[in-house]
Every structure is written in structure tokens, then in C-alpha cells.
Amino acid sequence: MTDPLRLGIAGLGTVGAGIVKIVQTHADLLAARAGRPVVISAVSARSKEKDRGVDLSDYAWENDPVALAYRSDVDVVIEVMGGHDGPAKDTTEAAIAGGKDVVSANKALLAIHGQALAVAAEAAGRVIRFEAAVAGGIPVVKTLTEGLAGNAITRIMGVMNGSCNYILTRMEDAGLTYQEVFDEANALGYLEADPNLDVGGVDAGHKLALLSSIAFGTQVDFDGVALEGIGSVTIEDIRQAADMGYKIKLLGVAQLTGRGLEQRMSPCLVPDTSPLGQLSGGTNMVVLEGDAVGQIVMRGAGAGEGPTASAIMGDVMDIARGSRLSTFGQPASTLRKARAAQAAVPAPYYLRLQLLDKPGALAKVATILGDAGVSIDRMRQYDHADTAAPVLIVTHKTTRTALDEAMARFDSTGVLTQNPVAIRIETV
Amino acid sequence: MTDPLRLGIAGLGTVGAGIVKIVQTHADLLAARAGRPVVISAVSARSKEKDRGVDLSDYAWENDPVALAYRSDVDVVIEVMGGHDGPAKDTTEAAIAGGKDVVSANKALLAIHGQALAVAAEAAGRVIRFEAAVAGGIPVVKTLTEGLAGNAITRIMGVMNGSCNYILTRMEDAGLTYQEVFDEANALGYLEADPNLDVGGVDAGHKLALLSSIAFGTQVDFDGVALEGIGSVTIEDIRQAADMGYKIKLLGVAQLTGRGLEQRMSPCLVPDTSPLGQLSGGTNMVVLEGDAVGQIVMRGAGAGEGPTASAIMGDVMDIARGSRLSTFGQPASTLRKARAAQAAVPAPYYLRLQLLDKPGALAKVATILGDAGVSIDRMRQYDHADTAAPVLIVTHKTTRTALDEAMARFDSTGVLTQNPVAIRIETV
Numbered sequence: 001m002t003d004p005l006r007l008g009i010a011g012l013g014t015v016g017a018g019i020v021k022i023v024q025t026h027a028d029l030l031a032a033r034a035g036r037p038v039v040i041s042a043v044s045a046r047s048k049e050k051d052r053g054v055d056l057s058d059y060a061w062e063n064d065p066v067a068l069a070y071r072s073d074v075d076v077v078i079e080v081m082g083g084h085d086g087p088a089k090d091t092t093e094a095a096i097a098g099g100k101d102v103v104s105a106n107k108a109l110l111a112i113h114g115q116a117l118a119v120a121a122e123a124a125g126r127v128i129r130f131e132a133a134v135a136g137g138i139p140v141v142k143t144l145t146e147g148l149a150g151n152a153i154t155r156i157m158g159v160m161n162g163s164c165n166y167i168l169t170r171m172e173d174a175g176l177t178y179q180e181v182f183d184e185a186n187a188l189g190y191l192e193a194d195p196n197l198d199v200g201g202v203d204a205g206h207k208l209a210l211l212s213s214i215a216f217g218t219q220v221d222f223d224g225v226a227l228e229g230i231g232s233v234t235i236e237d238i239r240q241a242a243d244m245g246y247k248i249k250l251l252g253v254a255q256l257t258g259r260g261l262e263q264r265m266s267p268c269l270v271p272d273t274s275p276l277g278q279l280s281g282g283t284n285m286v287v288l289e290g291d292a293v294g295q296i297v298m299r300g301a302g303a304g305e306g307p308t309a310s311a312i313m314g315d316v317m318d319i320a321r322g323s324r325l326s327t328f329g330q331p332a333s334t335l336r337k338a339r340a341a342q343a344a345v346p347a348p349y350y351l352r353l354q355l356l357d358k359p360g361a362l363a364k365v366a367t368i369l370g371d372a373g374v375s376i377d378r379m380r381q382y383d384h385a386d387t388a389a390p391v392l393i394v395t396h397k398t399t400r401t402a403l404d405e406a407m408a409r410f411d412s413t414g415v416l417t418q419n420p421v422a423i424r425i426e427t428v
Numbered sequence: 429m430t431d432p433l434r435l436g437i438a439g440l441g442t443v444g445a446g447i448v449k450i451v452q453t454h455a456d457l458l459a460a461r462a463g464r465p466v467v468i469s470a471v472s473a474r475s476k477e478k479d480r481g482v483d484l485s486d487y488a489w490e491n492d493p494v495a496l497a498y499r500s501d502v503d504v505v506i507e508v509m510g511g512h513d514g515p516a517k518d519t520t521e522a523a524i525a526g527g528k529d530v531v532s533a534n535k536a537l538l539a540i541h542g543q544a545l546a547v548a549a550e551a552a553g554r555v556i557r558f559e560a561a562v563a564g565g566i567p568v569v570k571t572l573t574e575g576l577a578g579n580a581i582t583r584i585m586g587v588m589n590g591s592c593n594y595i596l597t598r599m600e601d602a603g604l605t606y607q608e609v610f611d612e613a614n615a616l617g618y619l620e621a622d623p624n625l626d627v628g629g630v631d632a633g634h635k636l637a638l639l640s641s642i643a644f645g646t647q648v649d650f651d652g653v654a655l656e657g658i659g660s661v662t663i664e665d666i667r668q669a670a671d672m673g674y675k676i677k678l679l680g681v682a683q684l685t686g687r688g689l690e691q692r693m694s695p696c697l698v699p700d701t702s703p704l705g706q707l708s709g710g711t712n713m714v715v716l717e718g719d720a721v722g723q724i725v726m727r728g729a730g731a732g733e734g735p736t737a738s739a740i741m742g743d744v745m746d747i748a749r750g751s752r753l754s755t756f757g758q759p760a761s762t763l764r765k766a767r768a769a770q771a772a773v774p775a776p777y778y779l780r781l782q783l784l785d786k787p788g789a790l791a792k793v794a795t796i797l798g799d800a801g802v803s804i805d806r807m808r809q810y811d812h813a814d815t816a817a818p819v820l821i822v823t824h825k826t827t828r829t830a831l832d833e834a835m836a837r838f839d840s841t842g843v844l845t846q847n848p849v850a851i852r853i854e855t856v
Contacts, residue, residue, distance in 0.1 A: 022578050022720055032645060032758045033577050131575070137721040139575025146574075147559070147567025149461050150450050150741025217460060275727065278706060292450055293565040293738035297727040299703065310721035313578025321574075323751060330460045 004037035005320040008074035008100070010065035010091050011081035012045035012052055015105060015132070018309030019078060020054040030313075034320035044068040069094035076101045076319055078312060080132075084108035092128075096121050103315040105132035105308055111206035114213065114220040115335065118327035128327045129315035134207040135160050135284045137307025138300040139314055144214050144288055145329040151290025153215035155255040157428065161204040162282035162302040163190050164230050164250040169280040172238045172247075178231060190282075200229035201250060201265040208252035211286075212263055213328045216256050217335055220328065221263070224340035228266035237352060237421055240392050241269050244380065246350065247277040251426055260341035269350050269425040275299070276428050287428065348377060348425040349403055351393040353410075354418040357384070361415035362391065368413070372406035374398045388417040394425065432465035433748040436502035436528070438493035438519050439509035440473035440480055443533060443560070446737030447506060448482040458741075462748035472496040497522035504529045504747055506740060508560075512536035520556075524549050531743040533560035533736055539634035542641065542648040543763065546755035556755045557743035562635040563588050563712045565735025566728040567742060572642050572716055573757040579718025581643035583683040585856065589632040590710035590730040591618050592658050592678040597708040600666045600675075606659060618710075628657035629678060629693040636680035639714075640691055641756045644684050645763055648756065649691070652768035656694035665780060665849055668820050669697050672808065674778065675705040679854055688769035697778050697853040703727070704856050715856065776805060776853040777831055779821040781838075782846040785812070789843035790819065796841070800834035802826045816845040822853065 007023070009016050023030070023040050030038040042060035044067075062068040069077050069091050077095035079102060081088045088109050095102045102121065104110060110117065110130050121128045131141045135158065144153070159165050163185060170181045182199065185191055197203045205225040213220040230250050241248050246269035254263045270276045275297045279285045284302030289295050301307040318325070328335060355361045362381070369376065378394040395403070400422075407420050435451070437444050451458070451468055458466040470488035472495075490496040497505050497519050505523035507530060509516045516537050523530045530549065532538060538545065538558050549556045559569045563586065572581070587593050591613060598609045610627065613619055625631045633653040641648040658678050669676050674697035682691045698704045703725045707713045712730030717723050729735035746753070756763060783789045790809070797804065806822040823831070828850075835848050 018720070026578065026580060029580060029645075030578070032762055035754075035759065138724060139571050142570065142575045143567050146746060147570045147742045148738065149745035150454065150458070150738050152454060152457060217457075275703070275706075278703075290738060292446070292734040292741070294729045294732075294735055296566060297725075299725040299727075301722045304722075306720040307722055310576065310578050310718060313720070314575045317577035318574060321751075321753060323749075325749060326463075331463065334460055 002036050004039045005034065005316070006039055006041040006073055006075045007078055007316065008042045008068045008071060008076070009040060009078045009080065010044045010068055011079065012043055013080065014305040015080045015308045015312070016045065017052045017054050018305035019312055020056070022309055022313050024054070030317065034317055036320060038316060038320055041073040042068050042071050065091040066094045069100060070098040074100055076103055076316060079104045079106055080312070082106055084112045089113060092117060093120065096124050096126050099124065099126065101126050101319050102128045103312055104128060104130045105312060107133040107203065107206040107210065111209045111220055111222040114210065114327070115332060118332035121327060122332050127319065127324055129318065130210065131315050132308045132311035134210055135286050136300065136302040136304065137310045138284060138286060138298045138302070139311065140211065140286045140298055141214065142314065143296065143298065144211060145325065148288060148290050148293055148296070151292045153288065153290050155253065155289040156211050156215050156287070157276065157426065158208065158252045158284070158286040159249050159276060159279055160207045160252055160284050160286065160302060161198055161250060162284055163198040164204070165279065166190065166282045167199070168230060168233065168238065168248055168250065171235055172242065175235060177235055178233055196229070199231055201227045204250060204252055205265040208254055208263055208265055212254040212261065213335065215254065216261060217330060218261055218338035219335045221261070221338040221340065224261060224338055225263040225265055230267055233267050237423065240352060240390070241350060242272065244350065244378070244392060244394060245272055246270060246425065247272045248423065249276060251276070253426060255345070257341050257345050259343070260339035262341040262344055264344060267423055269423055270428050274428045344400055346397040346399050347427065348397055349395045350423045350425055351395065352421040353391045353393070353416060354388045355391050356415045356417060357387050357389050364413040364415055365410060368409045369406050372402045374402055374406055430464050432467045433462065433744070434467055434469040434501055434503045435506055435744065436470045436496045436499060436504070437468060437506045437508065438472045438496055439507065440471055441508065442733040443508045443736045443740070444473065445480045445482050446733035447740055448484070450737055450741050452482070458745065462745055464748060466744060466748055469501040470496050470499050493519040494522045497528060498526040502528055504531055504744060507532045507534055508740070510534055512540045517541060520545060521548065524552050524554050527552065527554065529554050529747050530556045531740055532556060532558045533740060535561040535631065535634040535638060539637045539648055539650040542638065542755070543760060546760035549755060550760050555747065555752055557746065558638065559743050560736045560739035562638055563714050564728065564730040564732065565738045566712060566714060566726045566730070567739065568639065568714045568726055569642065570742065571724065571726065572639060573753065576716060576718050576721055579720045581716065581718050583681065583717040584639050584643050584715070585704065585854065586636065586680045586712070586714040587677050587704060587707055588635045588680055588712050588714065588730060589626055589678060590712055591626040592632070593707065594618065594710045595627070596658060596661065596666065596676055596678065599663055600670065603663060605663055606661055627659055629655045632678060632680055633693040636682055636691055636693055640682040640689065641763065643682065644689060645758060646689055646766035647763045649689070649766040649768065652689060652766055653691040653693055658695055661695050665851065668780060668818070669778060670700065672778065672806070672820060672822060673700055674698060674853065675700045676851065677704060679704065681854060683773070685769050685773050687771070688767035690769040690772055692772060695851055697851055698856050702856045772828055774825040774827050775855065776825055777823045778851045778853055779823065780849040781819045781821070781844060782816045783819050784843045784845060785815050785817050792841040792843055793838060796837045797834050800830045802830050802834055
């Protein structure tokens with residue numbers, strides 16, 4: 001196999017330009033490793049005139065990415081346009097119909113249409129690869145699909161949205177409110193055009209849904225991800241969690257339980273001494289747990305030109321070397337429909353209560369917790385100048401249902417001056 | 429491709445038995461993921477009678493692993509016997525001669541004979557895979573060979589011997605000397621039969637040499653690894669490095685420099701806030717740096733039945749799915765002969781001096797350092813009840829040669845009461 005592998009790049013934003021740079025600067029390295037040249041035949045983007053800092057003069061230009069996908073001099077279509085419908089979907093479908101393999105960075109497209117696209121690709125004998133769609137430069141899709149293929153995967157966890165982790169870290173470091181850091185990050189251009197994709201957990205939820213499919217042999221089910229963003233995380237909780245030995249992270253967790261596939265993307269407490277707890281700033285981390293391997297932790301840049309282009313090129317090189325993996329690690333027809341778990345497995349919870357400073361207040365709350373079957377592991381009451389005292393409770397493992405029932409009954413006691421806050425503590 | 433992939437397992441120690449367990453308990457999972465059954469045809473070990481906790485009655489038994497390697501009902505020979513010569517080498521060569529693919533956990537064999545074996549395998553159209561030989565369950569060989577194939581690798585670092593990391597961590601936690609913890613670990617069976625393989629850095633050096641070959645496209649060159657074990661690390665240095673914000677690790681580092689390929693396995697200081705600095709106990713960590721991806725950190729169990737069997741099965745699954753990768757990521761004939769760098773790239777160093785408590789002592793030492801071109805970044809002198817004062821120095825970047833010259837001249841000053849200690853600080 002010494003014929004060149006010919007790429008068509010649909011999308012010339014930061015990542016597209018990064019791919020061009022790698023192919024141009026590392027031509028010899030890529031050819032040595034692949035055993036064949038890797039070349040670019042054609043590119044497509046909205047504006048041909050824009051200066052992208054790379055020389056595109058050797059490549060055919062297509063205004064229409066769908067036309068690029070049908071070109072006879074293209075073997076692999078690289079889709080780095082984004083968007084879960086419209087041109088990205090049309091281009092991917094055209095590529096498959098036109099007999100091309102697809103390498104995609106598009107988490108939204110695959111999280112929503114992945115199963116249909118995988119079925120179409122496999123029927124046409126083509127492959128779709130999407131390392132760049134999850135956790136940027138970290139080769140987590142490969143690790144899960146291939147490296148850990150001998151394991152029954154027991155749990156996946158991940159901090160997979162750098163912007164959210166940046167916001168939470170910055171709140172803690174600078175003592176700012178969520179809104180202050182959000183505005184700052186938005187002004188700096190750190191957030192998506194629709195910030196809810198970041199702070200609402202949607203982007204990270206897409207990534208989790210993709211990993212779940214591979215891990216558990218289920219059809220990708222983004223609708224089954226219980227999403228909760230970071231908008232309700234307060235600086236008080238960040239500080240007081242820190243005081244109890246925890247960090248707050250927007251954490252994705254997926255596991256198969258007796259009651260179905262649990263997929264959550266929500267703020268969680270993790271021990272500050274754990275790898276997840278020590279992750280600050282915009283870096284990503286994914287934790288993979290298998291019955292044989294135990295726990296594997298991977299850390300790296302979750303976004304940016306170089307890391308994303310690196311992930312794209314990893315997939316390209318696999319195809320150049322002859323890999324023909326199924327999209328989600330096994331034939332799409334054999335993926336089971338996911339049954340979404342209706343409730344999360346029990347866990348310890350962090351509770352923050354603002355209690356009136358009068359005799360018996362704490363006893364009333366403790367009694368309600370006890371009646372609901374929620375037992376207390378640790379409690380801390382703080383000095384206060386006010387008429388209300390902050391009380392922090394770490395519970396033993398409990399269901400969220402039991403906790404919600406107890407919290408609903410707190411109201412009737414008349415001893416709380418604010419709504420209680422409850423955040424799950426993930427055992428990592 | 430629905431024919432079963434038929435395995436022959438040479439060696440039934442902990443890892444061999446672990447592989448049998450995975451194949452037996454996960455038959456359906458493996459078949460779904462590979463698109464074909466993965467089965468065991470034959471096994472071989474020294475004693476047929478020994479109870480290994482697994483049912484071997486369905487498999488053919490061979491007393492001689494070389495005979496197993498030639499069996500017509502075996503497609504892949506799994507070599508988990510160990511040893512860099514003797515039966516392990518004979519079996520691997522026989523497998524290739526007999527037209528089998530090989531999956532190996534044998535770092536010593538591959539670090540010493542890897543190039544010759546790769547040439548033989550590729551001439552015969554067979555593949556050799558060795559994920560389990562490096563960092564146990566962490567899929568670092570795959571990540572480097574495949575996931576980061578679009579990168580020029582700039583540096584590899586790793587804590588890849590769990591026993592050494594356990595000893596260093598335990599010295600610090602319990603305040604024990606190297607010899608005390610060594611004896612303890614040896615009594616607990618944590619060390620190899622020849623402990624120098626662990627504490628002398630040989631085992632970790634083998635692993636580093638294998639990763640270097642993949643990373644830099646060079647023929648595996650274990651002799652080019654500058655080896656220094658942990659035997660000379662003292663509890664004083666562990667404590668005083670901690671005081672300056674560092675941990676001492678047996679750290680492997682490989683990088684291509686203008687003066688050749690630098691491969692070192694030696695005690696180094698790393699910042700205690702870095703992922704490497706936070707790694708305690710027997711866990712392994714590998715840090716991979718590429719020009720596009722930046723830094724990828726991988727952490728996991730470096731040894732043990734499950735993790736090692738997981739790595740073996742990852743390789744087996746790749747072969748079952750049709751992967752035909754070159755042993756070191758590119759054809760063995762294209763690997764360049766490594767030119768070993770004669771000196772390490774400059775770095776900051778930690779110096780511990782025991783100085784006589786008399787006027788001008790520090791000035792004499794500082795003058796010698798200055799004359800040798802070694803400049804001081806930070807210095808700390810400790811309280812002392814004695815006639816000699818411990819002085820810690822962190823230098824700016826310098827060459828080891830300049831530092832050695834300066835240290836040789838310390839003697840003539842007559843102000844040192846002990847030999848000075850110098851340990852490299854790796855920038856991570």
C-alpha cells in the first residue's frame with residue numbers, strides 16, 4: 001500500500017489550518033510512519049480570500065463542502081466545520097455516499113446523528129473516526145475503543161469542557177462570582193457563540209454520550225444525559241467545599257447500572273487530592289475504569305489548533321495504515337438501544353444549610369435527614385456574626401430521591417434562611 | 429473476517445492466568461468488538477500440575493513453548509514468560525518462523541533484541557506488539573505509535589517502575605532510610621528476584637528505550653540509556669527537596685537533541701504540584717510531548733495481573749481487528765541507528781552541601797560556582813545545632829559538566845564536611 005492517502009478538508013478555521021500545517025511540515029514523518037504519503041487534494045471553506053496563514057495554492061478549492069466530499073481525488077473527508085445539522089451533516093452524508101472515509105471533530109453531529117451515520121458508513125464499507133470530537137488532543141476514543149478492548153468498562157468520568165473548568169478555577173482563585181467570571185470569559189472569547197453549549201454542559205454532554213456508546217456497546221444517546229450546568233455554582237460552595245477537602249468540577253459520569261445506563265454531566269465534588277481535584281484551568285481529564293485494567297487517567301489540552309489537529313491526524317494515520325474500525329468500536333447494528341437510568345446510583349452528598357441561630361434548629365434538620373434515611377458522615381458549623389449560621393454536612397451514601405424528600409421537608413421547620421444546596425460527591 | 433483468532437499462551441504465571449480469565453469471562457464482549465471469536469488453542473508452562481485458579485482443560489498443553497509456537501492451530505503467540513534470552517527469545521523467534529503474530533510483555537527481550545526481532549517479523553509478514561511491556565495497563569505504546577502519529581515527539585518522561593516509586597514514597601511518608609524500605613519491600617516480595625532490575629533502573633530503562641524507538645524513529649538502544657538507580661537517594665534529600673517544593677522520582681526522560689538522542693533513567697526532582705510530583709505509591713505515569721498536541725499525561729497501574737492482561741488483550745484485539753502495524757511504528761528497515769547524546773541538556777540542579785560553620789565558607793563555595801558559570805537561583809541555609817550547616821541551592825540551568833567541575837573544586841576549600849549531593853531538576 002504505497003498509494004498516497006488523499007485528504008479533503010472541509011472547514012478552514014483554526015483546526016483546518018492546523019491540519020494543513022501538520023501535513024505540510026511533517027510530510028516525511030507521516031510517510032515514514034504510514035508507509036505511504038499523506039497529501040491534501042482539496043479544501044473547502046466559506047471565503048477563499050481570507051488569509052489563514054497557510055499556503056493553499058497546491059490544493060483544489062471548493063466553495064461547497066458537499067462538492068468536495070464527492071471529488072474523485074479525495075479518499076478521506078475531514079469535517080472540521082461544526083454544527084449538528086446543515087453543511088456538516090450534508091457533507092458527512094455526501095462523503096459516505098461518495099465512498100469516502102470520514103474523520104470528524106464534530107461532537108454535536110455525532111452525538112445526535114451518530115448511530116444513523118455509523119449505520120450508513122458501515123453499509124457503504126466506509127469508516128467514521130472522531131478522536132478530535134472528545135477531549136481535544138487526548139487520545140481517549142482510541143484508548144477506550146482499542147487499548148481497553150479487553151475490559152468490561154465499569155465507569156467513565158471526565159472534565160471535558162475546558163471553559164467550565166477555567167470558570168470554576170478562576171472563581172476559586174480570584175474569589176469572584178460565577179457571573180463575574182462568566183462575563184470576563186465571554187469578553188475574552190473563551191465561550192461558544194451560544195454560551196449554554198459550554199456552561200450548560202451541552203458540549204461536554206455530547207462528548208460523554210460518544211464515550212458511553214463505545215464503553216457500553218449502546219447506541220449513542222445524548223438525550224439520556226442528565227444535564228446540569230455550572231450556572232448555579234456559588235463562590236460560597238466552592239470555598240466551603242474546599243474547606244471540607246473537595247473541589248467542584250463539571251464532571252461527566254457514565255456507568256451501566258442494574259437500572260440502565262446512567263449518564264450525568266453536572267457539578268460534583270471530588271477530593272482535592274485526586275487527579276480530577278488537582279485539575280485546574282482549561283485542561284481536560286478523562287478517567288476510564290475497566291474490570292481488568294483498574295483506573296486509567298488521561299490529561300491534556302481539550303481544545304485549540306494543535307491538540308485538535310493532532311487528534312484528527314491520529315485518525316488519518318490509522319486510516320492510512322489500513323485500520324477499518326467500526327465507528328463506535330463494534331458494528332453499529334450490534335449496538336443495543338440504551339435504557340436510560342431514571343436515577344443516579346447512591347453517593348455521598350455535600351449539603352450547605354443556612355440555619356437560624358436558635359436552640360434546636362440543627363436537631364430539627366438532623367431529625368428530618370434521619371427520618372429520610374440520610375445519615376450524616378461529617379458536619380461543620382461555622383462562626384458567624386449574623387443571625388444565621390452556615391452548616392456544612394457530608395452525608396453517607398444516599399439516593400438523590402431520599403435527599404430531595406428530606407430537603408422538601410426542611411421548609412416546614414422554619415429554621416432555614418436560604419434554600420439548601422446539595423451537590424453530589426463523586427467517589428473517584 | 430469471522431474465523432476465530434486462536435491464541436497460544438506461553439507462560440502461565442499471574443499474567444498468563446489473567447489472560448485466560450479475560451478470554452473466558454468476556455468471550456461475547458471480545459467477539460462483539462472484534463467481529464470474530466477470540467479463543468485459546470494451547471498453553472504452555474513449566475508445570476502442568478500447578479493450580480492456577482483457571483480451568484485449562486479445553487486447551488492443548490505443551491511442555492515446550494517452542495512447540496506451542498509452531499502449532500498449526502495457533503495464530504498469535506502470547507509470550508508472558510520473561511527473560512531476555514533463553515525460552516522467551518527462542519519462543520518469539522519460533523513464532524515468527526512459524527508464521528505467527530506475537531504479543532509480548534517482555535521489555536527486556538525487546539529492549540535488547542527488538543530491532544532484530546522486528547526485522548525478522550516484518551520479513552515474515554508478521555507483527556510483534558508489546559503494549560504490556562511498558563507501564564503495565566497504561567496504553568502508552570498505542571498512544572505514542574498511533575494517537576500521536578501526527579506529531580513530532582519532543583520529549584517523553586515517565587515514572588515506570590512502581591517498586592521504585594513505592595520505595596521513594598514510603599521513605600518520605602515513614603521517614604525511613606533507603607536500606608530500611610528496600611529490606612521491607614524485598615521481604616514483602618515487591619522486588620524482582622534480582623532487585624537491581626528495579627532499584628538500579630534497568631527495568632524502567634528497558635521501557636524507556638522501547639518508547640524512544642517509537643517516538644524518534646530510531647533503533648531501540650538500551651545501551652544508550654544513562655542509568656542511575658535510587659540506591660543513593662537519602663531521606664535527607666527527600667525531606668529537603670520537599671522543603672524546596674520538589675519530590676524525588678526515578679524519572680525516565682528521552683529527547684532528541686542537537687547532539688543526539690538523550691535517554692536518561694535517574695533520580696530527578698520534579699515540582700510537587702506537577703502530576704509527576706503528585707504520583708505516590710506503585711502507580712505509573714507517562715508524559716508524552718508532541719509539537720502539535722502539547723503535553724499528554726497518562727496514569728495507571730504499572731503492573732499486576734489485571735492491568736498487564738488488559739494490555740495484552742488490547743494488542744490481541746488489534747490483531748483480531750486486522751491491524752498490521754510495524755513493531756516500532758514504522759518499518760524496522762527505516763529506523764535510524766540512534767546516536768547517543770554524550771551529555772544531558774542543561775537543567776537546573778538541586779545541590780545539598782554540608783558547610784563548616786565559619787565565616788567565608790559560603791562565599792568560597794559561591795565563588796567556585798560562579799567561576800564555573802553556575803548561577804544560583806535560590807539558596808536556603810538551615811538552623812543547626814552542629815558545627816556544620818546544611819545549605820540547599822537551586823541553580824539556574826547549567827550543564828552537568830560545569831557542575832561536576834565546580835563540585836570537584838569544592839574539596840580544596842576545606843569547608844565541606846560531606847561530599848556534596850547534586851540532583852537534576854526536570855522541568856515538567
